[in-house]
Amino acid sequence: xxxxxxxxxxxxxxxxxxxxxxxxxxxxxxxxxxxxxxxxxxxxxxxxxxxxxxxxxxxxxxxxxxxxxxxxxxxxxxxxxxxxxxxxxxxxxxxxxxxxxxxxxxxxxxxxxxxxxxxxxxxxxxxxxxxxxxxxxxxxxxxxxxxxxxxxx
Numbered sequence: 001x002x003x004x005x006x007x008x009x010x011x012x013x014x015x016x017x018x019x020x021x022x023x024x025x026x027x028x029x030x031x032x033x034x035x036x037x038x039x040x041x042x043x044x045x046x047x048x049x050x051x052x053x054x055x056x057x058x059x060x061x062x063x064x065x066x067x068x069x070x071x072x073x074x075x076x077x078x079x080x081x082x083x084x085x086x087x088x089x090x091x092x093x094x095x096x097x098x099x100x101x102x103x104x105x106x107x108x109x110x111x112x113x114x115x116x117x118x119x120x121x122x123x124x125x126x127x128x129x130x131x132x133x134x135x136x137x138x139x140x141x142x143x144x145x146x147x148x149x150x151x152x153x
Contacts, residue, residue: 002139003037003124005064006044012062012141017128026091027099027113027125034103035126037066038115046117049150057151065139068110068124072132075108087116103127109135 017033024030083094109132
């Protein structure tokens with residue numbers, strides 16, 4: 001399986017989850033390292049776009065294509081068991097708890113969660129502390145240019 005991650009140039013060679021560990025996110029609390037990836041380039045683009053003010057086109061981004069071996073067991077979050085308001089912003093404690101438990105239990109390498117932005121699309125959260133972390137392969141790291149129309153008013 002190939003998953004994708006967009007990141008600033010200075011982090012293009014780093015897959016550590018440290019950024020999410022320092023700031024937290026929808027699926028993790030501050031203090032828990034996790035690597036956010038998406039099942040498509042388009043979903044990666046949407047994830048960056050919703051966090052960028054209108055009128056500002058993100059610059060200096062790179063797209064990382066990551067190969068996760070097919071034999072890796074993936075835990076899938078049950079959409080029906082998520083809290084009713086799981087898509088809201090700011091992120092609610094209920095979704096953070098799901099990701100924190102995933103990291104702390106360390107039973108699975110990847111947690112598949114629904115995208116809060118694009119219905120029926122999925123993000124894949126990678127636990128950098130899992131024993132299988134060395135099995136992933138970075139397929140490519142390439143410069144990524146956003147289309148200005150995504151950020152126009």
